[in-house]
Amino acid sequence: MNLGFIGAGKLAHALAKGFIAAGLTKGNLLTVSCAPEDTLSAETFKQLGATINYDNKEIIKKSEVTIIAVKPDVIPQVLTDIKDVVTKKNLLLSVAMGVTIKQLEQGLPGNSRVIRVMPNTPALVREGATVYVSGTHATEQDCDLTKQLFGSVGICERVNEYILDPVTALSGSGPAFIYTVIEALSDGAVRMGMARDLAYKLAAQTVVGAGKMVLNTQTHPGVLKDNVTSPAGSTCEGLHHLEENGVRSAFIKAIEGATKKCRETAKKQ
Numbered sequence: 526m527n528l529g530f531i532g533a534g535k536l537a538h539a540l541a542k543g544f545i546a547a548g549l550t551k552g553n554l555l556t557v558s559c560a561p562e563d564t565l566s567a568e569t570f571k572q573l574g575a576t577i578n579y580d581n582k583e584i585i586k587k588s589e590v591t592i593i594a595v596k597p598d599v600i601p602q603v604l605t606d607i608k609d610v611v612t613k614k615n616l617l618l619s620v621a622m623g624v625t626i627k628q629l630e631q632g633l634p635g636n637s638r639v640i641r642v643m644p645n646t647p648a649l650v651r652e653g654a655t656v657y658v659s660g661t662h663a664t665e666q667d668c669d670l671t672k673q674l675f676g677s678v679g680i681c682e683r684v685n686e687y688i689l690d691p692v693t694a695l696s697g698s699g700p701a702f703i704y705t706v707i708e709a710l711s712d713g714a715v716r717m718g719m720a721r722d723l724a725y726k727l728a729a730q731t732v733v734g735a736g737k738m739v740l741n742t743q744t745h746p747g748v749l750k751d752n753v754t755s756p757a758g759s760t761c762e763g764l765h766h767l768e769e770n771g772v773r774s775a776f777i778k779a780i781e782g783a784t785k786k787c788r789e790t791a792k793k794q
């Protein structure tokens with residue numbers, strides 16, 4: 526598949542490498558734009574075999590499917606850059622946090638085929654979690670292609686747009702929250718005498734294992750937690766400390782805060 530990327534940052538890298546690993550495209554089939562001063566991103570894409578072009582119009586002309594992966598405040602500029610060259614042949618997939626279908630469609634010619642996608646960086650290792658929302662003029666074939674593309678690098682679900690901001694908070698930002706948990710658990714283990722390398726390895730595999738238990742056994746997380754917690758054992762001692770320090774409330778507030786930030790971004794566009 527020929528793929529265009531407008532924006533060659535962290536997410537674009539993760540997606541490109543994931544799609545290549547999944548066999549859906551090849552490095553030399555990618556056409557990518559970035560800010561001219563962003564030599565590091567350009568270099569990383571060049572190493573994949575991609576063609577770099579600093580003119581966003583050229584990406585649209587060369588690729589039938591383009592992923593727009595710039596920061597939300599750059600979206601208006603990108604839409605202005607490309608609107609004269611977008612035709613019915615182009616499918617545009619925007620991953621920008623807080624930028625609505627309506628805002629995207631308003632900046633483009635009528636009938637433009639737009640899909641809003643919220644992936645996450647674990648797409649790099651084909652363990653991503655993605656949702657997408659169809660725009661007004663995207664076809665069922667466009668939705669199928671989006672599902673095929675992002676489904677090749679993890680799970681991919683179609684949703685209604687009203688849920689996109691909490692999704693962004695949960696699975697879009699979520700990897701950062703989990704990395705913080707992995708670091709903190711490891712710091713605790715190091716404090717108790719464990720070597721750091723072993724601590725990161727055990728903490729990360731524990732997150733992978735617990736996640737797979739929830740997905741594969743379809744058992745309520747509370748039941749799975751109870752199965753680990755022996756009477757008067759060490760786990761309930763650890764859980765007691767987490768509850769005393771408001772761990773649940775901290776995560777709930779993290780999702781609430783991140784969701785609100787997405788909503789503020791939508792209002793500013």
Ligand SMILES: NC(=O)C1=CN([C@@H]2O[C@H](COP(=O)(O)OP(=O)(O)OC[C@H]3O[C@@H](n4cnc5c(N)ncnc54)[C@H](OP(=O)(O)O)[C@@H]3O)[C@@H](O)[C@H]2O)C=CC1
Pocket residue numbers: 531532533534535536537558559560561562563566581594595596597599602603620621622643644645646697698
């Ligand atoms: N990172 C993540 O985990 C996720 C990110 N997203 C969304 O993806 C988008 C990109 O995020 P992320 O990859 O983290 O951000 P980055 O800052 O890493 O990437 C953005 C890229 O766009 C480039 N850029 C800036 N201006 C232009 C322009 N006019 N034309 C073309 N490229 C330009 C930037 O160059 P320069 O650095 O020189 O400005 C940079 O390379 C955001 O909208 C974000 O909400 C969604 C889900 C997850």
Ligand SMILES: O=C(O)[C@@H]1CCC=N1
Pocket residue numbers: 622693697698
């Ligand atoms: O931090 C951000 O704004 C983006 C959206 C989701 C993950 N990263």
